[in-house]
Amino acid sequence: MKHAKRIDESILVCVYYGLNGERLIRRGHKLATLLDCPLYILTVDAKPVDTFDAEKSGYIDRWTELAKELEVEDFIIRDNEKRPIQKVIADIAREKNITQIIVGQSAQSRWEEITKGSFVNVLLKEIPFVDFHIVAVNRPVVDDEGNPFEKGVRAYVIRDSETYKIAFTCPNKASIEGIFFKEIGTDFDNGVFKFSFESKMYEVKIKEGLVTNPHLIHSIYGVTSV
Template sequence: MTEDIHPYFRKKTPDELLEEIRESTMGKLKLYIGAAPGVGKTYKMLQDAHDLKREGIDVVIGYVETHNRSETEAQIGDLEQIPLMEIPYKGRIFYELNIEEIIRRSPEVVVVDELAHTNIRGSKNAKRYMDVDELLEAGIHVVSAVNIQHLESVHDIIQTLTGVTVRERVPDRFIQKADEVQLIDASPETLRKRLVDGKIYASEKIEQSLENFFTSTNLSALRELALREIADDVDERIERSSGALFDGPVGIHEKILVCVHYGTTSEKLIRRGYRMANRLNAELYILNVTDGPREAFSPIKEEKVKQWKELAEQFNAKFIIEEKNSRKPEVVIIDVAKRFFITQILLGQSARTRWEEIKKGSIVNAIMRKTSNIDIHIVADNRRN
């Protein structure tokens, strides 16, 4: 007789145990994300550093870029600053984060500004986020800051929106490993006023910035990107941490699953799903449950799949072909819905004549019984009874 062992209580492999030990000794990363320069990321980091110090936490400044803003400079106060490393390059002296000195000093928390910064040639690491990685490996907690335009995944969007090519970028995987992400927000009107008041850039750069990067349209778009990034981050953390606590999606990000078969309403379903996704700013998934492997498809079925894939590409949706094997269609739908944390499912009414389970009215009930927090929509066909 075999014993069923719950995955939470199974014996862990040596590699898994070593990884757990490694993670427990690593420092934690807190990130402040803003839509644009001047929202107050550095100011807020320094404020929080003072709060930590008052609580008896050993906190130091590894690197802070004040951009000569008097309010930010004043906020440094009596915080200990680790001397920067001097690196000569092409007849000049450059100042970079002093990793070795920070590790030698071994504080509990270090403030490291300008996460996307590219280090000068001769530095130990090419990018500052690599320096931060090293500090985390040494068990030091890091608080850092970055603007949304420096994320690798939004590079093309930023270039299209603003016409600016952002050369200093941070991989999304680095952002995703942060233990805490905090949005520092300011309205486009507030940012433009700060710019005019000389609180962001020097006077000679104000007019050019107002007409280029700091237009109201650009700042609004950047703010929306930042808000979406934080919302997605919250959603992903909830999904990762929910585990066995929740039987279904618990985040705030809508995800729509359209189930298509070889009836007359499949394209209508996909378009309806797209319109819903577009209104809700949701991710769209298209699922086709098959009886056998793709290689066994008839030319008619293959042509249908081709049409669905083209629509999926047009609507920026993820197209999924799932083989039934020994499962019932509703079980396949449930499995896919749980895998992708789907929040809404669209089914076609005409599919009732093709699947016995749907004809008996069981598929919707089965999905509702075996999931939670998922809305189910039945889209009527155009035929009269």
């Protein structure tokens, strides 16, 4: 059961699909914990939820789990939304009495507009009582062991005899599509390959172009499916 929290402060984290969503949510949770105030999460999409692909659904599932884990006040999904993003954010801010908004600065996401003065000015005119926290999310990705990776690129895992290898052009045979993150400072294809299956996210390690833990691929797809 949630304990009573301060009502003079309320935080909204705006996330879009990508690997930095969880980091933004945890950043918001740290701030909400310090202020002892409610935390809300918002994601906006022009498409209906029931048309989301596996990758998008995977992010939604993970954020839903994280919201429960962190006892977030509400995870708000605005799907099939045709209005400008700033209008949606402003409406939610008024509805939830938001005083602070956290967004990610990334050239690869829909939220990149947030970094432009005109966008912020529109929001400030509509919700002048809100403080904005623009968090840089274009740092190298870091795994659980602290290893940094380059920006992710689309890639494919294909079966090669008794193992699996990484490919960067769409193959003519069965493959698994995902994102490859190469380790910084290596000339080889070493890193991690992330992909989604049945609305869940998975990752396998890659060393010199080969999957080092093929048992995960086997367990998910079966030995003969790739």
